[in-house]
Amino acid sequence: MIQVDLYVPMLNEIYDFEWNGQTLTGEIVRQSLELIERKEEVAFEAKDYYLYALDLGRVLDPEQKLICQGVLAGEPFVLI
Numbered sequence: 907m908i909q910v911d912l913y914v915p916m917l918n919e920i921y922d923f924e925w926n927g928q929t930l931t932g933e934i935v936r937q938s939l940e941l942i943e944r945k946e947e948v949a950f951e952a953k954d955y956y957l958y959a960l961d962l963g964r965v966l967d968p969e970q971k972l973i974c975q976g977v978l979a980g981e982p983f984v985l986i
Contacts, residue, residue: 907924907925907926907927908924908925908926908927908972908973908977908978908979908981909922909923909924909979909980910922910923910924910925910977910979910980910981910982910983911923911980911981911982911983912938912957912983912984912985913982913983913984913985914942914985915984915985915986916950916985917942917946917948919946921938921942923938925938925972926972927971927972927973927977928971928972928973929971929972930968930969930970930971931957931966931967931968931969931970931971931972931975932968932969934957934972935955935956935957935968935985938985939955939985954968955985955986956968956985956986957983957984957985957986958983958984958985958986959975959977959981959982959983960981960982960983960984961978961981961982962975962976962977962981965986
């Protein structure tokens, strides 16, 4: 499990998550959005969202696992 901070600009909030590094990034985005929607009682626009890894300086590939993309614990992300 990898502990990370996820900044969601649409809500101007940072969320702490613990993600499984063996899970596909696209699935992590989907699961994270669902949790945030329930917590904040909001609905995100139906579109593709991606994770931007601040320390890595790039958007992560949704078809690859987190661990395969060099993500480390404590990595800050932005939902784009």
